Amino acid sequence: MKLKVFQICLLVCISAAAASAQDETLPPPPVSGTGSGSGSIVGRVVLPSGQPVNSRVRITLSTLQTPGLTSYTDNSGGFGFRNLREGNYTLEVYGDYKIYEPVTEQVRLIRGLQVSLTINLRERVSKERPAGGVVSAGELDQNAPPAARKEFEKATSLAGGGNHEQAIEHYKKAIAIYPDYLMARNDLGVQYLKLKQFAAAAAQFEAALDINSRVFNPRLNLGIVLVEQKRYLDAIDHLTQALSIDSSRPASHLYMGVASLEIDELAVAERELSKALTLGDAEYSIAHFYLGRVHMEKGDGDAAVREFKTYLQKQPEGEKAAQARTLLEKLNRR
DSSP, X not given: OOOOOOGGGGOOOSOSOOOOOOSSOOOOOOOBOSSSOSEEEEEEEEOTTSOBOXXXXXXXXXXXXXXXXXXXXXXXXXXXXXXXXXXXXXXXXXXXXXXXXXXXXXXXXXXTOEEEEEEEXXXXXXXXXXXXXXXXXXXXXXXXXXXXXXXXXXXXXXXXXXXXXXXXXXXXXXXXXXXXXXXXXXXXXXXXXXXXXXXXXXXXXXXXXXXXXXXXXXXXXXXXHHHHTTOHHHXXXXXXXXHHHOTTOHHHHHHHHHHHHHTTOHHHHHHHHHHHHHHHGXXXXXHHHHHHHHXXXXXXXXXXXXXXXXXXXXXXXXXXXXXXXXXXXXXHTO
């Protein structure tokens, strides 16, 4: 699937903190037990904002007698340990260690009962930056020397005029003068992304995150690259971290919805695509096309027809217009 979703999604200002992604793709959560018994501990892990996580989180269950049983949440943060003996249990929840503190919960389980928990992840706090602090572009790049700034400004002007190749050369010059020029690396990556040079784009976004992992734009843009490369699980990891810091950006919700659709996480896809429309309105009307696909996968043809028609009304010449018409014809032949 080739996405050309609005370039505005790629050019938002660097203005919010972001979190780094999980380092590995985790397996589905098993239903686990520590022996004969009829008790259970179930619950959900949520982000510091209270929103559900969209990637798997590791959980360890232990008692004084057992060293620990490891499981993972599902993609919405849900978890469950069943067939447990009565006793005292310790739950340890591990998000991305670079961003979140381990969270520990003590649970007293009575035989035959179920304990339900909601566990909030907590951002790691450092002296350099308090949890939830906003990172601005000016703050990050204030040490850029004048020569580097001059090259950056010239590159930005060229990029605004659609001169991507020339812009790339001047962004490179700015970075050569000041390798920690985070905004220049992000914007260089955007130019590569527009030219569909995905590996080069990803390298620049990753370099920007190496400078400071708590910046929103490179994290979102890396997620977009991974969607373009059809690496949907990896994309979801990065987009989840972007959403955990700034959930007001419709682009993050849009791409999260697309990636979730492609791995058949239809409930998540519908939620995120609807959120993109709520936040972005007509500017993100392409979400109607993907919502149509979600409803087709769910077997709700009438809802799919409505979404495809809405998309075509808003964007009759949109990039997905031809595909939407084809799918409408297929649905009308039912």
